Amino acid sequence: MKDPFEAAVEEQESPPESPIPPEEDAAAVADAVDGDEEEADARSQPPASAPAGAPAAGGGGKGKEDDDEEEEENMDVEFGKLPSGGDPDKMVKMQAILSQFTEEQMSRYESFRRSGFQKANMRRLLTSITGSQKISIPMTIVVSGIAKMFVGELIETARFVMTERKESGPIRPCHIREAYRRLKLEGKIPKRSVPRLFR
Amino acid sequence: MHNSASAGPPAKPRVGSSQVSEASLKRKRGVFQKDLQHMMYGFGDDPNPLPETVSLVEDIVVEYITDMVHKAQNIASKRGRLLTEDFLYLVRKDPPKLHRCTELLSMHEELKLARKAFDVNEETLATAD
Numbered sequence: 001m002k003d004p005f006e007a008a009v010e011e012q013e014s015p016p017e018s019p020i021p022p023e024e025d026a027a028a029v030a031d032a033v034d035g036d037e038e039e040a041d042a043r044s045q046p047p048a049s050a051p052a053g054a055p056a057a058g059g060g061g062k063g064k065e066d067d068d069e070e071e072e073e074n075m076d077v078e079f080g081k082l083p084s085g086g087d088p089d090k091m092v093k094m095q096a097i098l099s100q101f102t103e104e105q106m107s108r109y110e111s112f113r114r115s116g117f118q119k120a121n122m123r124r125l126l127t128s129i130t131g132s133q134k135i136s137i138p139m140t141i142v143v144s145g146i147a148k149m150f151v152g153e154l155i156e157t158a159r160f161v162m163t164e165r166k167e168s169g170p171i172r173p174c175h176i177r178e179a180y181r182r183l184k185l186e187g188k189i190p191k192r193s194v195p196r197l198f199r
Numbered sequence: 200m201h202n203s204a205s206a207g208p209p210a211k212p213r214v215g216s217s218q219v220s221e222a223s224l225k226r227k228r229g230v231f232q233k234d235l236q237h238m239m240y241g242f243g244d245d246p247n248p249l250p251e252t253v254s255l256v257e258d259i260v261v262e263y264i265t266d267m268v269h270k271a272q273n274i275a276s277k278r279g280r281l282l283t284e285d286f287l288y289l290v291r292k293d294p295p296k297l298h299r300c301t302e303l304l305s306m307h308e309e310l311k312l313a314r315k316a317f318d319v320n321e322e323t324l325a326t327a328d
Contacts, residue, residue, distance in 0.1 A: 108241055108243075112238075129264070139281075141304065145303045154256060155239055169245065170248055171239070172249060173252050190270050
């Protein structure tokens, strides 16, 4: 029997949304999306062969994330708009998996969906790299998305390294370095044409 | 006589916004720290990742982004300005990333249209009153 979280991760050919904070009407949009989320949460409860623990954990987790929400503008997990993008078959599968999540799995999934790079910080970083001011919003969105997926690859590879070494607990820098080395071998890291001289 | 009141060598300016905003080479540490902690937890780390791990991941990610942007600029220099499409070109060999980027962009468009429609509705409601 496959671990539902593993299955959910495998489902991710189209990984769930990164937040796209609007420029204006941040409050209005966030409220509208909040409304959606409440509805979707209510909808996901009727398949209530599922333990009531899962939706409750979703609610509790949302409480914890709420402070972050104020600052980070638009971090809502839109359960109504699951990664399947309207494909009913996938949505059903997703709901089935989500309803069976333990509390820990739900909280982790929530972090996975909601986390992302702050647009302001990303824009500042991109501006400092390019030296120009012309960083469009779609560009920050794309780079944030790519970077988040890269972090995912790093962490997952690091966890893989840990299981090979039969270690447990929080990930340590040595694991990350090994993961980075492996990703480099796979060619997933852009190579510097000019070597970096001074850090 | 030396009467330096400062505690030691001046640290990197924390609130030196005027200094930081001009393409400053000084990179503030821990810019993405909070976001990264949530992200790492979401991807499989401990609920409280080790701070040294977070720092290392941040360094790696910033380096990754930097190299990517430089590559994109190389591609774009032939044409002129740096465009979003240059980044899409860079990840063309990586289907999950490419798919995710196009998905994000189309969602952004949808939201833009929805917001526009929302504004128009607001206007008509206001004039109706």
